[in-house]
Amino acid sequence: MNFSGKTYTFIAALAVFIGLPLLFYALGEAPRRSILKESFSLITLLAVSLMVGQFFLARSNATLLNLFKPPQIQKVHKYIAYSAVGVIFLHPVLIVLPRYFEGGVKPWDAFLTMITTFDSLGILLGLFAWGAMLVLGVTAYFRKKLIPHFSARYRGWRYFHGGLAVAFIIAALWHAIELGRHTDIAMSAFFVILTLIGFALLAKLYWGAMPKKPHTPPISEGATT
Known part of the structure; x- marks a missing residue:
């Protein structure tokens, strides 16, 4: 069976962004909890x-x-982003939800304690990441109405969107490494390396989109004013 470049790319993406995290999770030594958790x-x-x-x-x-047309890439970007944002948006609730089926601290009390623990760097990073992600999702959804308010229009929007995405990912990964049960050394190194490569691609895009200064030919020595 002959596979096209698109098929290979799709398989590689699944392997890297889904397969490898699952593999690191399976090989991790964190104690397993309930199926729900x-x-x-x-x-x-x-x-x-x-x-x-x-x-x-x-x-x-x-x-x-x-391999793909820009509209196709943009459509995939939207579908993945909104799905992932939806899951991360519910993340604080998902942490305390299992307490409904356990004894001890009630879910609402656990939730309030979690979001008001300001002496924990991990919690603060998580709150910042959650807020940045919310702004990221809302502004992306209303992009067409927001673009006219940026000085450089679409370019300004792109810089804002990309910069906010970078801030969100840095805070979210730091939060996960600080508090995550499954972010051991291998998992953390994987995400950090992957993120740095992604940041490099974004920097390359923005660097290439910067307006070039017009070339001014040198004035010859014999020229007069």
Whole structure:
């Protein structure tokens, strides 16, 4: 069976952004909990991985542009982003939800304690990441209405969107590494390396989009004013 370049790219993306996180999870030594808790951990883990993968959809990824049309890439970007944002949006609720089926602290009390624990760097990073992600999702949804308010219009929007995405990913990964049960050294190194490559692609896109200064020919020595 002959596979096309698109098929290979699709398989590679699944392997890197879904397969590898699942493999690191399976090989990790974190104690397993209930099926419900582990399921919530897995979907959150994959949501973060897919958000990191969004940087690889940048137009500076020449390989992707040679295989797919920009509207196709943009459609995939939207579907993945809104799905991942939805999962991460519910992340604080998913953490305390299993307490409905356990004794001890009530879910609402646990939730209030969690979001008001300001002496924990991990919690603060999580709150910042959650807020940045919310702004990211809302502004992306209303992009067409917001673009006229930016000085450079679409270019300004792109810089704002990309910068906010970078801030969100940095805070979210730091939060996951600080507090995550499954972000051991191997998992953390995987996400950090993947994120740095994604940031490089985004930087390449923005660097290439910067307006070039017009070339001014040198004035010859014999020229007069």
